[in-house]
Amino acid sequence: MKSTTLALLAAAAALTLGCANPERSRDLNNPAVSAVTLAQQVCSNCHGMTGTSVSPNFPNLAAQVEVYFSAQLKGFKGHNRQDPAGFEYMWGLSRSLTDEQINGLAAYYASQPPKRQPIEGHRGRFDTGKAIYESGVPDKGVPACTGCHGAQAQGNAGFPRLAGQHADYLVKQLVVFQRTDERPEGAIMKVIAHELTQQNIDDVADYLQALPNL
Amino acid sequence: MNTTTNPVIDTMASRLLGLLMLTMLALALMPGRAQAIPTFNRQTGQNCVACHAGGQFPELTPYGRLFKLTGYTIGQRTVPISAMAVASMSRVADTSKSDDPAADFQKNGSVVFATASLFLGGKITDNIGGFAQITYDPYATQSADGRFHGHTNADNIDIRFADRFIGKQHDLIIGLSANNNPSVSDPWNTAAAWMQYVPVPSPTSSRFIDGNAPYPGFGAGGNLGGLSAYAFYNQTIYAEFGGYRSAKGLFSFMSAGLANADVTRLRGLNPYWRLAYNHEWGAHNLMLGTSGMVARAYDDPLDTSDPASTHHFRDLAIDAQYQYLLDPHSVTAQFVYTSNRHRYPGSQADQPVEFVDAAGNALPNTSAADTNHLLRTKLTYVYQAKYGGSLGFFNLTGSVNTAALTAGFDPGTGTINPDPEAQAPSTRQVDGNRSGSPATRGWTMEAFWTPMQNVRVGAQYTLYNRFNGSAKNYDGFGRNASDNNSLFIYTWLAY
Numbered sequence: 001m002k003s004t005t006l007a008l009l010a011a012a013a014a015l016t017l018g019c020a021n022p023e024r025s026r027d028l029n030n031p032a033v034s035a036v037t038l039a040q041q042v043c044s045n046c047h048g049m050t051g052t053s054v055s056p057n058f059p060n061l062a063a064q065v066e067v068y069f070s071a072q073l074k075g076f077k078g079h080n081r082q083d084p085a086g087f088e089y090m091w092g093l094s095r096s097l098t099d100e101q102i103n104g105l106a107a108y109y110a111s112q113p114p115k116r117q118p119i120e121g122h123r124g125r126f127d128t129g130k131a132i133y134e135s136g137v138p139d140k141g142v143p144a145c146t147g148c149h150g151a152q153a154q155g156n157a158g159f160p161r162l163a164g165q166h167a168d169y170l171v172k173q174l175v176v177f178q179r180t181d182e183r184p185e186g187a188i189m190k191v192i193a194h195e196l197t198q199q200n201i202d203d204v205a206d207y208l209q210a211l212p213n214l
Numbered sequence: 215m216n217t218t219t220n221p222v223i224d225t226m227a228s229r230l231l232g233l234l235m236l237t238m239l240a241l242a243l244m245p246g247r248a249q250a251i252p253t254f255n256r257q258t259g260q261n262c263v264a265c266h267a268g269g270q271f272p273e274l275t276p277y278g279r280l281f282k283l284t285g286y287t288i289g290q291r292t293v294p295i296s297a298m299a300v301a302s303m304s305r306v307a308d309t310s311k312s313d314d315p316a317a318d319f320q321k322n323g324s325v326v327f328a329t330a331s332l333f334l335g336g337k338i339t340d341n342i343g344g345f346a347q348i349t350y351d352p353y354a355t356q357s358a359d360g361r362f363h364g365h366t367n368a369d370n371i372d373i374r375f376a377d378r379f380i381g382k383q384h385d386l387i388i389g390l391s392a393n394n395n396p397s398v399s400d401p402w403n404t405a406a407a408w409m410q411y412v413p414v415p416s417p418t419s420s421r422f423i424d425g426n427a428p429y430p431g432f433g434a435g436g437n438l439g440g441l442s443a444y445a446f447y448n449q450t451i452y453a454e455f456g457g458y459r460s461a462k463g464l465f466s467f468m469s470a471g472l473a474n475a476d477v478t479r480l481r482g483l484n485p486y487w488r489l490a491y492n493h494e495w496g497a498h499n500l501m502l503g504t505s506g507m508v509a510r511a512y513d514d515p516l517d518t519s520d521p522a523s524t525h526h527f528r529d530l531a532i533d534a535q536y537q538y539l540l541d542p543h544s545v546t547a548q549f550v551y552t553s554n555r556h557r558y559p560g561s562q563a564d565q566p567v568e569f570v571d572a573a574g575n576a577l578p579n580t581s582a583a584d585t586n587h588l589l590r591t592k593l594t595y596v597y598q599a600k601y602g603g604s605l606g607f608f609n610l611t612g613s614v615n616t617a618a619l620t621a622g623f624d625p626g627t628g629t630i631n632p633d634p635e636a637q638a639p640s641t642r643q644v645d646g647n648r649s650g651s652p653a654t655r656g657w658t659m660e661a662f663w664t665p666m667q668n669v670r671v672g673a674q675y676t677l678y679n680r681f682n683g684s685a686k687n688y689d690g691f692g693r694n695a696s697d698n699n700s701l702f703i704y705t706w707l708a709y
Contacts, residue, residue, distance in 0.1 A: 021340040024378060028258075029290030040380045042288055045280045050382055054494045055276070057540055084541070092259010096290055120496070168497075168540060 029096040035104025042093065043105070052115040056166035058089075062112035065155035069106040073097065075185055082182040085172070116213055120167045121206025126214070129207025132200055140195035145204070153208055164212040170205035252296030252668070252708050254281070257289035257336045262667040267537055268544030268596025269664050271708075272408055275539055276449075276499050279401035283387050283446050285376030286336055286343030294336040300328040300413055302704035304420040308697035311644070311689075318644045320353070321417040327352055328415035328704070331369060344373035348471075353416040362417075367471025368437065370398045370407065387446040394468035395436040396458055396486045399444065402501050404533035404550045405488075406430040409590065411660075412672065412704050421645065422698040424658040424676045428588050428610040430552045432486070433527025434458060434509035435478045439465025442486065454488040458509065479518050484509040497540035506530040513559050526557040526583075544596040550589070557583040562617070569622025577616050586612030586652055599664060606658040612651065614683075620646035621690025644698075648690035651683030656695075670706040675699070 025033045026041045040049065043061070047053045051062030061069070075081035076090040077097060094102075133153065136144040148159040155161030162170065176182050177189035178196065193201075255262060258281070263269045265278030274282065281288050305323045312318040329352070335345040347369035354365030376389035391399040398407040406429070414425030442456025460479045461469035469477045490503030510524040517523070531552040538545040557563075563582035571577055589609045596602035620643050656679055662672035681695035682688045688695060 021377075025340040026284060026288040026378075027290060027337075027340055028288070041284075041378055044380060044385075045277050045288075049380060049385060055497050055539065057497060088261040089264050092255070092289070095259050118496075172541075 028093060031098045031101065033101070035101050035108055038097075038101060039105055039108050046089070050115070051109045051112040052117065053166070056120065056168040058166075059169045060114070060117075060165055061109040063114040063154075064106075064109050064161050065157065065159065066103075066106040066110040067157045068155060068160045069109055070102050071158060071185060073102045073105065074099075075183075077102075080184060083173070083176045083180070085169075086182070114161075114164050114212060117164065117166075117209075119210045119213055121202075121209055123210075125203040125206040126210060128200075129203035129205070132196075132204045133207055137195065137200060142195050142200075143192060153211055162208045162211075165208060167202075167205040167209040170208055171201055174201045174205065252298075253292065253294055253333060253335050254286065254289075256292040257286075259289065263599045267539055267546055268594070268602060269599035269667055270411075270544075270594065270596060270602060270662075271670075271706075272410075273403040273546060273594075274401055275537070276494055280387070280449075282401045283376060283389065283444070284378055285341060285374035285389055286345060287338075287340060287376065289337060291337050294334050296333045296335070296709060297330065298333065298706070298708045299330040300415070300704055300706050302326060302328040302412075302415050302420075302702060304415065304417070304423055305701045306419060306422055306697075307699040308693070311691065311693040311697055313642050317418065319419045319421075320356075322419035324419075326415055326417060328420075329413045331413070341377055342373070342375050344371075346371045346373070349413070351416050365471070368394065368468055370395055370436070371468050372398050374399075385448050389444050391440075391442050391444065391456070392465075393440050393442065394438055394461060394465075396432045396434060396438070396440065396456070396507050397488065397505060398436075399442055399454065399456070400488060400505075401452075402490065402503065402533070402535050404430075404501075404503070404535045404548045405505065406432055406531065406550075406552075407436075409548065409550060409592075412670075412706055420700075420702065422676065422678070422700040423702040424606065424660075424674055424700075425702075427656060427658070427676060427678075428590070428608050428654055430531055430533075430550045430588060430590060431554075432507045432509065432529045433525065433554060433556055434480060434484060434507060434511055437461055437469040437472055437477060438480060439463075439468050440486070444488075446492075449494065450492055452488070452490040452492060452503070454486075456486045457483040458486060458507075459483050475516055477515050479512040479515040481510040481512060481518070481521060481524050497538055499537050499539075501533075501535045503534070504530070504532050513562070523559045523561065525559060526555075528555040529553070542598040544594075544599065544602075546592075546594045548590075548592045548594075550591075552586075552588045554586045554588070555583060556586075558617075565617070567616040567619060567622075568625070569616070569619055570625040572623055574623070574625065577619075577622070580617035581613060581615040584613045584615050584652075586610060599667070601663055603661045604659070606660075607656075608658070609655040611653050614650040616650050618647045618650045618652065618682075621648040642691045643689060644693060645682070646689035646691070646693075647682040648688065649683030653680055653683045654678070654695075655680040668708045670704075672704050672706070674702040674704075676702070 022032050024041060025037060027033055046058040047061050052060050073094050076086050077094040079091060133145045136142040149162050150156050153163035174193050177186055178193040265275055265281055267273045267275050303325045306319050309315045309319045309322055330350045332348045337343045349369040350364055350366045352364040353362045355363045372391055372393040374389050374391045379386045393399050395407045397405040403409060409430055414420055438458040439461040440456050440458035442454050444454035446452045486507040488505040490501050492501045507529045509527045512518045513523045531550060533550040536547040565580045567577050569577055592604055592606040594604035620641055656677050658676045660672055660674040662670055664670045678695040678698045679685060681698055685695050
């Protein structure tokens with residue numbers, strides 16, 4: 001009898017405590033939950049506490065350009081971005097976020113300093129990767145990446161930061177741009193990446209991932 | 215496998231065709247990608263692969279572990295119901311070395327609707343969520359006329375309160391879990407409650423498939439009433455401590471549907487603990503852990519009047535799990551080593567046995583306690599969350615106890631007849647034991663295909679090198695370990 005009463009009390013206490021907790025909520029359908037709370041309680045699970053993800057399956061978000069970031073989350077929410085990483089992981093998570101939450105997340109991640117991570121690629125590819133990034137592949141008409149993504153690959157407005165991004169993620173997205181129409185907002189990249197060989201893609205991805213360490 | 219004849223192959227082929235047609239029908243009936251999602255998927259809107267490594271169930275990814283440890287509260291509330299069903303076919307290598315093959319290997323080679331489960335689960339409040347499985351077994355009992363009767367009862371239940379304190383430098387998840395099965399609260403799949411795969415059908419043709427081969431477990435069993443508290447610090451150190459008692463009073467729903475005679479009755483509160491180290495780097499993650507439980511269970515669940523009539527269990531485990539998860543590859547290596555000590559009630563210890571040894575001398579009395587050791591390992595690879603294969607190994611060793619004997623030499627005949635067929639007091643059981651040893655060792659290999667995230671088709675083959683102490687004649691009637699080699703083909707559906 002005594003333990004039953006205790007259990008009931010514990011259950012009642014838990015329910016009372018648990019009813020509303022917007023400071024530490026993981027509710028993706030509550031406009032009252034702040035972007036910072038969502039970033040910490042939900043996004044951090046894959047993207048790290050400050051936007052630097054451990055697993056290359058998930059892109060780093062630290063220091064990502066705000067405009068680009070907002071556009072991506074809205075793209076996931078509206079199902080305009082249809083690459084596997086998008087629909088498998090992000091469509092559902094973003095479906096009920098408000099514009100305010102999305103913009104708040106963009107501001108939060110843009111303000112996180114990028115962290116150096118271990119080099120993931122092959123050092124032997126860095127020189128050719130750098131050449132492609134800075135000068136393009138002139139004989140195939142591939143323009144330099146610096147024009148939009150910046151000299152240090154820091155990104156600009158609608159063009160994402162690429163420096164320090166996981167190489168595997170960069171490769172997969174370049175392949176998505178090149179071979180599919182799953183990212184219509186990045187249609188310009190389809191034209192640019194069209195002539196890149198798999199070797200070119202690997203080289204430039206490895207270079208960009210290592211860039212903050214070079 | 216035994217020698218097969220053409221008619222057997224023909225029957226097998228037609229049954230496999232039946233299973234395949236069932237799968238195709240299910241595929242046709244399934245709605246498209248966006249809608250066909252069980253309850254947690256509806257809650258987060260994510261695909262199965264977000265939480266389940268390579269889309270295999272129930273193995274969790276690092277994110278799936280955090281989803282569970284934060285109390286299933288990520289996402290938004292939704293219809294908290296989903297369902298699962300399994301159709302399968304089991305076939306044992308040799309069914310002839312049996313007194314009654316129809317009973318010993320029910321439905322051998324037949325496609326059966328193996329089991330179905332209803333899941334209630336999901337977010338309840340910002341801090342509370344749950345997972346409850348209610349399972350229907352169409353072959354739970356068999357009446358004298360040979361007909362099977364179905365039964366439904368509470369399966370795994372885990373209801374949580376969790377909170378997470380997270381900042382730039384620290385991350386602390388704490389929680390309470392009310393659950394009915396020690397380690398069901400655990401987020402790693404080398405935990406006893408989770409190192410299991412597709413549910414095991416109950417017709418006896420499935421008695422030797424991998425799911426019925428030795429697996430790590432706690433002597434106290436399931437359908438208990440338990441409460442545990444846990445903490446996960448910086449995604450590195452996980453600690454959990456809990457207590458289990460009989461599922462009575464407030465906790466009686468945790469054994470709902472089970473007859474009183476089938477419910478484990480524990481004496482008092484019984485401790486369970488778990489400690490694990492977790493490390494993630496790049497696409498890799500590794501867990502090294504230990505867990506244990508001490509429990510006292512009444513011999514007769516219907517009579518809990520005598521404290522001396524309890525079994526004492528002391529279970530210790532060390533486990534490790536490594537995952538490499540980077541689309542499209544998923545690699546998992548699992549390792550568990552357990553030490554289980556079982557002390558019998560005084561009335562069952564030190565009892566004489568009816569058999570004698572080959573020379574006619576009395577055998578030792580039954581043991582007061584047994585100690586078993588089990589090693590289980592498994593390596594799995596899944597490509598594109600669609601095509602997978604695994605190789606598993608199990609090796610159970612343990613103390614010899616004459617209480618386990620089902621066959622031996624008869625003291626009554628005067629002469630010892632080594633012909634196993636002539637051992638009068640023995641009862642021939644296909645899972646019998648002439649050595650008193652539990653030693654069982656074997657391998658399991660599986661190939662599976664997940665055409666869409668709600669459907670999985672698999673073929674599994676389990677090979678035995680040793681069964682109940684011997685490779686040859688383990689039952690005393692000429693049945694060999696390899697006679698138990700089993701083929702298991704299944705189709706798993708979830709909605």
